[in-house]
Amino acid sequence: MxxxxxxxxxxxxxxxxALGTTGAAYAAVSTGTAPQAAATSSTQVDEGKxxxxxxxxxCHGVAAQGSSDGPSLIGVGAAAVDFQVGSGRMPxxxxxxxxxxxxxxxxxxxxxxxxxxxxxxxxGPAIPSDEMVDTSNADLVLGGELFRTNCSQxxxxxxxxxxxxxxxxAPNLMAADPKEIYEAMITGPQNMPVFSDKTITxxxxxxxxxYIEELQKSENPGGADxxxxxxxxxxxxxxxxxxxxxxxxxxxxGAKAR
Amino acid sequence: xxxxxxxxxxxxxxxAASWVDDRLHASGGLSKLLKKVFPDHWxxxxxxxxxxxxxxxxxxxxxxxxxxxxxxxEVIYNGSYMPLKGIKMSEAYASTLDISFDVRAGLLMRQxxxxxxxxxxxxxxxHLMRVFxxxxxxxxxxxxxxxxxxxxxxxxxxxxxxxxLPDDLLSGTGxxxxxxxxxxxxxxxxxxxxxxxxxxxxxxxxxxxxxSVHILLIPGILLALVTxxxxxxxxxxxxxxxxxxxxxxxxxxxxxxxxxMAKAGGxxxxxxxxxxxxxxxxxxxxxxxxxxxxxxxxxxxxxxxxYMGWLDGAVRIMPNWETNVLGHTISWNLLVPxxxxxxxxxxxxxxxxxxxxxxxxxxREHNLLDRPRNAATRTSLGAMALSFYMMLWFSGDNDIIAxxxxxxxxxxxxxxxxxxxxxxxxxFIITKRICLGLQRKDRETLLHGYESGxxxxxxxGEFIEIHKPVSLEEKAVLMGKADIAPLPAPLxxxxxxxxxxxxxxxxxxxxxxxxxxxxxxxxxTALELAEAEEHALHGASHGEISSH
Numbered sequence: 001m002x003x004x005x006x007x008x009x010x011x012x013x014x015x016x017x018a019l020g021t022t023g024a025a026y027a028a029v030s031t032g033t034a035p036q037a038a039a040t041s042s043t044q045v046d047e048g049k050x051x052x053x054x055x056x057x058x059c060h061g062v063a064a065q066g067s068s069d070g071p072s073l074i075g076v077g078a079a080a081v082d083f084q085v086g087s088g089r090m091p092x093x094x095x096x097x098x099x100x101x102x103x104x105x106x107x108x109x110x111x112x113x114x115x116x117x118x119x120x121x122x123x124g125p126a127i128p129s130d131e132m133v134d135t136s137n138a139d140l141v142l143g144g145e146l147f148r149t150n151c152s153q154x155x156x157x158x159x160x161x162x163x164x165x166x167x168x169x170a171p172n173l174m175a176a177d178p179k180e181i182y183e184a185m186i187t188g189p190q191n192m193p194v195f196s197d198k199t200i201t202x203x204x205x206x207x208x209x210x211y212i213e214e215l216q217k218s219e220n221p222g223g224a225d226x227x228x229x230x231x232x233x234x235x236x237x238x239x240x241x242x243x244x245x246x247x248x249x250x251x252x253x254g255a256k257a258r
Numbered sequence: 259x260x261x262x263x264x265x266x267x268x269x270x271x272x273x274a275a276s277w278v279d280d281r282l283h284a285s286g287g288l289s290k291l292l293k294k295v296f297p298d299h300w301x302x303x304x305x306x307x308x309x310x311x312x313x314x315x316x317x318x319x320x321x322x323x324x325x326x327x328x329x330x331x332e333v334i335y336n337g338s339y340m341p342l343k344g345i346k347m348s349e350a351y352a353s354t355l356d357i358s359f360d361v362r363a364g365l366l367m368r369q370x371x372x373x374x375x376x377x378x379x380x381x382x383x384x385h386l387m388r389v390f391x392x393x394x395x396x397x398x399x400x401x402x403x404x405x406x407x408x409x410x411x412x413x414x415x416x417x418x419x420x421x422x423l424p425d426d427l428l429s430g431t432g433x434x435x436x437x438x439x440x441x442x443x444x445x446x447x448x449x450x451x452x453x454x455x456x457x458x459x460x461x462x463x464x465x466x467x468x469x470s471v472h473i474l475l476i477p478g479i480l481l482a483l484v485t486x487x488x489x490x491x492x493x494x495x496x497x498x499x500x501x502x503x504x505x506x507x508x509x510x511x512x513x514x515x516x517x518x519m520a521k522a523g524g525x526x527x528x529x530x531x532x533x534x535x536x537x538x539x540x541x542x543x544x545x546x547x548x549x550x551x552x553x554x555x556x557x558x559x560x561x562x563x564x565y566m567g568w569l570d571g572a573v574r575i576m577p578n579w580e581t582n583v584l585g586h587t588i589s590w591n592l593l594v595p596x597x598x599x600x601x602x603x604x605x606x607x608x609x610x611x612x613x614x615x616x617x618x619x620x621x622r623e624h625n626l627l628d629r630p631r632n633a634a635t636r637t638s639l640g641a642m643a644l645s646f647y648m649m650l651w652f653s654g655d656n657d658i659i660a661x662x663x664x665x666x667x668x669x670x671x672x673x674x675x676x677x678x679x680x681x682x683x684x685x686f687i688i689t690k691r692i693c694l695g696l697q698r699k700d701r702e703t704l705l706h707g708y709e710s711g712x713x714x715x716x717x718x719g720e721f722i723e724i725h726k727p728v729s730l731e732e733k734a735v736l737m738g739k740a741d742i743a744p745l746p747a748p749l750x751x752x753x754x755x756x757x758x759x760x761x762x763x764x765x766x767x768x769x770x771x772x773x774x775x776x777x778x779x780x781x782x783t784a785l786e787l788a789e790a791e792e793h794a795l796h797g798a799s800h801g802e803i804s805s806h
Contacts, residue, residue, distance in 0.1 A: 144341045148427065148549045152557040157427065158547050162558025163657040167666030170558065214341060215547075221358070222369055222541030230428070232658045234542050235564025238376040243384065245532050246307050246377075247300070253521060254300035 048117025051110055055091055064121055069095070076187065077124020078115035083183035085111045089190075097167045098190050125186040132202060133178035135210040143207030144214075146200065151208065154192075158228040159215045164191055174216055178209045292515035297498035301388045303525060307381035310529040311374045312484060318371040319473065325361050327353040328423065328469030330462045339546050347425075347550030350465045354424040354545055369537035375417050376542075377533060379565040382410050390610075390640050393628035394497045397621065400611040402490045407608040409483050412476055414565050419472040421543075421563050425465055428543070430551025431560045434459060435573070442592035460553065497627050500738020502731045506625045559658060568647055571654030572599050575674050603643075617770045618742050631700070632739045634693035635774045638686045645685040649678040690777070697779035700736045703728055704782050705790040727794070739781040745771040 053062060059070030066072030070092075073080070084090040085106055089099035106114065115127060148157060154170035156162045161172035168191050173181070185205055188194035200208070218225065226233040279285045296302075329349040335342050337352070338359045357364035386406060389395055395403035418436070422429045437459050440451040456463030495509050504510045512518055548557065562570050572595030579590040606613070614636065615621070630637040652659065653674045660667040707725035714722050728736070748764030751757055758764070782790070 140341050141344055144549065145345065148555050148557070149552075152427075152555065154558055156559045157549070157557035158544075160559070161661055163660035163667045165666075166668050167660075167664075169661060169664075211341065220541050220544070222365060222544055223537075223539045225541050225544070228544070228547070229658055229662075230559045231543070231561040231563045232559075232567070232655045234376065235567065237540065238373065238380050238564065242373070242377055242532070242536055243307075243380050246381075246529060247304075249525075249528055249532075250300040250303040250307075253303065253525060254298055 044113045044116040045120045046117075047110075048113035048115070048120075051106070051114050052117050055106075056114075059092070064118065073118050073121065075122035075124045076118060078119040078127045079125040079183040080187040080189065081115040081118045082111060082127045083180060083187055083189055085114060087180060098169065101171065125183075128179055128182045128186075133182050133206065133209060135178060135206050135213060138203075138206040138210035140207070140210050140214060142204065143209070143211030146204055146208050147211045150195065150200065156228075156230075159212055160228050173212055174218070176212065178213070181209050181212060291492075292513070292519075294492065294514045295509045295511045296496050296514065296518050297504075297509055297511035299499060301392075302496065304381055304385040304388055306522060306525055307529055308378055308385055309484065309488075310526045311378035311381055311533070312480065313526070314374040314530055314533055315371060315378060316477065316481075318367050318374060319477075321363075321367045322357060322371055323473055325353055325357050325364065326350070326423070326469075328466045330425065330460070330465050342546060342549065345550065348465065350423060350425040351545070351550045354426070358546060366534075366537055369540075369542050370533055371420075372542045373537045373540075374533050375420060376563060376565075377529075379410075379413050379417055379563075382406075382413055383565075386410060387640070387644070391630040391637055392497070392499070393624065393633055393636065395611045396624040397611075397615065398494055398623050399490075399497070400615075402487060402494070403611050404608050405483050405487050405490070407604060409480065409487065411604055412480055412483070416472065416476040416480065417563055418566055419468050419476065421566075422468055423465060423472060424543075424545050425551050426545040427548035427551050427555055427557055428545075428560060430460060430553070431556055432562055432566075433464065434553070435570070439573075439592055439596040442589040443597065444586075444588060444593070460551070495625065497625055499627050499629070500735055502734040504626065504734070504738075506623065509625075559661075561654065561658070564651075567654035568650035569596060569600060569654075571650035571652065571656075572596065574656060575650065575653040575671060575678065577675075614774075616767065617774050619745050619767075619771065620742055626738060626740070628740070629735075629738070631693040631696040634690050634697065634777065637693050638689040641689040642682040642686040646678065646682045649674055649681060653678075694777055694779055697739075700739065701779055701782055704733065704736050705786065707794070737781070741778060741780050742775050744768070744775045 052060075052064065056070075056073075057064075059067060060073050061067045061070075064073040081090075084099070086104055088102035088104045091105055092099055104111070118124075119126065147159075151159075154162055154164065155173055156170075159173035162170050164170060170192070176184075182205055183189075184192055185195040185200065185208070186197075195205070218228075226237060275285075327349045331349045332346050333349050333352050335345050335347055335352050335355060337343070337356050339355055342355065354368075357368055359365070389403065389406065418432070422433050422436075437451050437455060440454065441447040443450060452458070454464070454467070455461040456467075496511075498504050498509060498511070501510070512521075549555070561567065573592060576591050576595040579594075581588045581590065628636075653671065656667050656670045656674070659665060660670055707727045710724045710726045712724045714724055716722060727733075745768050747768045748761050749758055750761045
C-alpha cells in the first residue's frame with residue numbers, strides 16, 4: 001500500500017527504513033551468522049529491534065531501558081507501541097510537553113514489528129483483537145455512566161477534550177477509533193491513568209467505546225452544537241450573533257426615523 | 259307596540275372605548291400618555307431588548323412550568339433518550355429530559371427560555387453601558403440607575419437559579435461552588451449553607467426551594483422593579499442626545515401613539531423572532547449529554563453561563579489563601595473573589611451617580627446626554643471597569659482558552675494575575691487620550707470647520723486644504739458639550755479667621771475634581787466662535803488662509 005498521506009517526515013522515514021534494512025541485510029550476510037529461529041514472530045522481533053535501534057533508541061536507550069529523554073519500554077506491551085506509533089505520537093518530532101497525534105510515520109507492518117520487539121522485552125498489555133473492540137452488543141447506557149464517571153473530567157462530557165495542568169491536555173476523542181481508545185485505557189499514554197481490567201472490565205471497556213461512538217455521531221436534537229464547548233461558546237454567540245443582529249436592526253429602525 | 263327604545267349612545271364607532279371611559283374616566287390620562295414624545299436613537303432600544311427578553315422569559319417559562327417537576331426524588335428514567343434509559347436520576351432532571359424529548363415543542367421552548375435569558379442579561383449589560391457612558395444616570399435619574407443595578411443583580415441570580423434547576427451535571431457542579439461560596443462567609447457560612455440546602459450537600463430540598471425562588475420570588479420582584487423603572491422613564495421623560503432644537507427642557511422625537519406603539523410593538527416581534535430563530539437553529543445547554551448530577555462526577559469545560567463567568571473567573575484567578583483563626587478557617591480564596599469583589603463592584607456601581615455628583619459639585623438636572631468623549635474621565639473609568647471585568651471573564655474561560663489555543667492553563671492564570679492589575683490602568687490612560695483627542699478635534703471643527711478634502715494651490719505654489727464650516731445639525735451636536743470646571747480649593751480659614759473644619763475633606767474633593775475635569779478641552783466660547791467666524795471671512799477675502 002502506497003503512503004497516501006505525505007507527511008514531510010515520510011520521505012525521511014522511507015529512506016531511513018530502506019537504508020536500515022539494507023544495512024541490516026548486509027550485516028546478516030557478511031557476518032554469516034547462524035540462521036534465525038524459523039518462527040515468523042522471531043524475524044518480526046528482529047525487524048522490530050532493528051527499527052527500534054534506528055528510530056527509537058536515541059531516546060528510549062539501545063536496550064529500551066530508557067534514558068533522560070524517554071521512559072523505559074520494558075513491560076509497556078505491544079498495545080502501548082501500537083497506540084503511540086499508530087497514532088503518530090511517536091516518534092516524537094522534538095522535545096515537547098506532550099506528544100501530538102499526527103499521521104503515522106511507520107507502515108502497519110513496521111508498527112507490528114516494533115510492537116513485537118517491545119512485547120518481547122517484558123510482559124505487557126497486548127494489542128486488542130477485533131473481537132475485543134466489537135461494540136455491536138455493548139451496553140450504551142452503562143458506557144455513558146462509566147464515561148461520565150471516569151473519562152469526562154478530562155475529556156469533557158461530549159469527548160471534546162480539555163485542558164490539564166501546565167500546558168498538557170486531554171485530547172478530543174471525535175476521531176479516535178475503537179482500538180485506539182481501548183489501547184489508551186489499558187496503557188495510560190501521556191497523562192492518562194491506566195484503567196486495568198480490574199478497574200474496568202473488558203466488557204465495560206466495550207461499553208465506554210460504544211458510548212464514545214455515539215458521541216462521535218454528534219447528533220444534535222437542539223440544532224448546531226457550537227463545538228460542544230459548553231456555556232462559553234454560547235455566551236460568545238449571544239453577544240456577537242444575537243446582540244449583533246438586534247443592534248443592526250435597532251440601527252436600521254433608528255435610521256428610518258430621520 | 260310603542261315601547262320606548264332608549265337611544266344607545268355607545269353604539270357608534272369607538273363604542274367599546276366610550277363604554278370603558280364612561281366608567282373609568284381614563285381618557286384624559288390616556289390621551290396624555292399616548293401623546294408622550296420619545297427621542298430616537300438606536301442605543302435607546304437596548305433597554306427594550308432587555309424588556310422584551312423578559313417578556314419572552316415569562317411566556318416560555320410558564321410553558322416549562324407545566325411539565326417541569328422540581329423534585330429531587332430519585333426516579334428511573336424511562337423516556338425516549340436511549341443513552342440514559344434506565345438510569346437513576348432526580349425527578350427534576352428526568353422531567354427536563356421529558357421536556358426536551360417527549361413534550362411537544364418542549365426542546366424549542368427550553369432553548370427559547372435559555373437563549374432569552376442570555377439575551378436578557380446581555381441586553382441589560384449593554385443598556386447599562388449606554389446609560390453609564392452617556393451620563394443618563396445623572397440627576398434626576400439616580401434612583402432609576404439604582405433600580406437598574408438591582409435589576410441586573412437579581413437578573414444574574416435569577417439566571418443562575420434557572421441554570422441550576424435541571425439538576426444535570428453542570429447544574430450540580432455550579433451549585434456545589436455556590437454552596438462553597440456560602441460556606442466561606444465568616445461565622446454564619448456553614449449554618450447558612452446547611453439551612454438553605456436542608457443539610458449536607460446536595461440534600462433533597464434545594465431544587466424545590468430554588469424553584470419557588472426562580473419562578474415566583476425573583477420574577478415577582480423583577481416584574482415590580484421593571485414596572486417602576488418604566489414608569490420613572492415615562493414620568494421623568496427620556497433623555498436625548500444633544501442636537502438641533504434639543505434642550506434640557508424639551509424632548510424632540512415622536513409621539514408614543516402611533517409611531518412608538520408601532521415601532522416598539524414591531525421591535526418586540528423582531529426580538530421574539532430572532533430569539534426563536536436562534537433557538538430553533540442553535541443548541542443551548544444539551545443537558546442530556548451531561549447526565550444526572552452525582553457529586554462523584556465532573557466534566558472538563560464546566561462553566562457557568564456567561565453572566566456568571568466573571569465570578570467564576572475571579573475564583574479561578576485568586577491565589578489559594580487560607581488563614582486559620584482559633585480553629586476556624588477563613589477562606590480568602592473564596593471570600594475575596596466571590597463576596598468582596600462583587601460587593602465592591604455592585605456597590606460602587608450603585609453609588610456612582612452620587613460619587614460623580616460629589617466630585618463635580620454639579621447639582622443641575624441633566625436631560626441632555628453627554629457624548630462619551632465629552633466626559634473623558636467617566637468614559638475612561640467605565641472602560642477601565644469593563645477591562646477589569648473582561649480579565650475576570652478570560653480567567654473564567656481559562657481552560658477553554660488553553661484547549662483552543664494550545665496554551666498552558668497555569669501560565670494563563672499567572673498572566674491574568676498580573677494583567678488584571680496592569681490592563682485596567684492602561685485602558686484608562688488610552689481611553690482618556692482618545693477622548694481628549696476627539697474633544698480637540700471637535701473644538702477644531704467648530705473653530706475652523708472640517709477638512710473638505712479640497713486641496714488648493716495658491717499662486718506662489720503653496721498647497722492648502724480648504725476647511726468648510728459644519729452643517730447646523732452637526733454644529734448643534736458639537737455645541738452640546740457641557741463643560742464642568744474643577745472645584746476651587748476650599749478656604750482653610752474663613753473671613754472671620756476661623757479655621758474651616760471641612761478644609762481637609764474639601765481638599766480631597768478638590769483634588770478629585772481636578773483629576774476628573776482639569777484635562778478637559780474646553781468647548782469654544784461664543785467669543786472664540788465669533789472670532790473664528792470673523793477670521794474665516796476676513797482670511798478668505800485677503801488670501802490670509804495661506805498662513806495656516
